[in-house]
Each structure stands twice: as structure tokens, then as C-alpha cells.
Amino acid sequence: MISPRMVDELNKQANAEVYSSCLYLAISDYYESVNLKGFAKWMKAQAREELAHADRFYEHIIDRMGRAKVLAVEQPPFEWSSPAEAIRAAFDHEVKVTGLINGLVNLALSEKDNTAFNFLQWFVAEQVEEEKQVDEILQRLKIGGGEGAGLLLMDSELAQRKVS
DSSP states (O other): OOOHHHHHHHHHHHHHHHHHHHHHHHHHHHHHHTTOHHHHHHHHHHHHHHHHHHHHHHHHHHHTTOOOOOOOOOOOOOOOSSHHHHHHHHHHHHHHHHHHHHHHHHHHHHTTOHHHHHHHHHHHHHHHHHHHHHHHHHHHHHHHTTSHHHHHHHHHHHTTOOOO
16 A cells, blocks of 8 residues: 555656646647747647656556545746747756656655555656657757757657657
């Protein structure tokens, strides 16, 4: 059985994942507003992925006889001064989520909750991938100056992302 504290913290993380989805939808909408359809598609796919992450947390709580709670979600920002600033916001957010996941791992260890610890290892690995993907886009934007032909080329590349 899962501890009440672990349930509370996992519910908070599920809420953070839902917030991530809302943030990425807002970034997607920003990219739509500046006619960067590839960036918009990529961020929308990220938003869907974050909802799937939230669901994994909810299912873990339920499977362990805890109570999954859908919590209120804070409104994300929806304006950025440039395409690079928007992707930087996504990167900074992924770094924050990594910290949250690491905190949950530490809690699982302190509570000797091996089931939660094992469950969280998927998210530990996922965060490496998440940070890497967004950082690659950010670094390429910096190299290309974040505008002009380089930006449009990246937009075209990001439009090729397969969306499930």
C-alpha cells in the first residue's frame, strides 16, 4: 500500500504534468500566431505526451490503492518575445520537471517505497530525453541566429515529427 505522503506528492506531480501540457499548448499557439507551423506541431505533440505522463501517475496511484486527484492547474504564460524565447521557456520548464522527479525519487528512497522508486525510473530516463530534445532545438536556434532561413529550415524539420 502506498503512503498518504507519496500519494499527495504523486498527485502534485500529475498536476505538474498537466501544467506542462497546458504550457506546451500555449507555446504551440504562440508558434501558430507567428506562422511557424512545424514548431507548433512539435510543441502540440509534446503537450499530448505530457498528458500521457500525467495519466501514468494517476494509474500508479490507483493501482496502489491510493486516490488520484485532479488538481487545479495554474494558467501558463502565452506570450513570448521570440521563437527562441518560447523554446527556452520549454527547456527551463523541463529542467524544473527533472528536479521534481528527482525529489520524488528521493522521497521514495526515504520512505523505502521500492515500487514507487521503480516506477519513477522511467521518468528519470524520460527527463534526460526531454531535456536533450528541447536543448538541441534551442542550441540550433542560437547557432542560426533564431531568425531568417535557419528558423524556417528548422520549422520545416520539426513539421516532420510523427504525431501519435
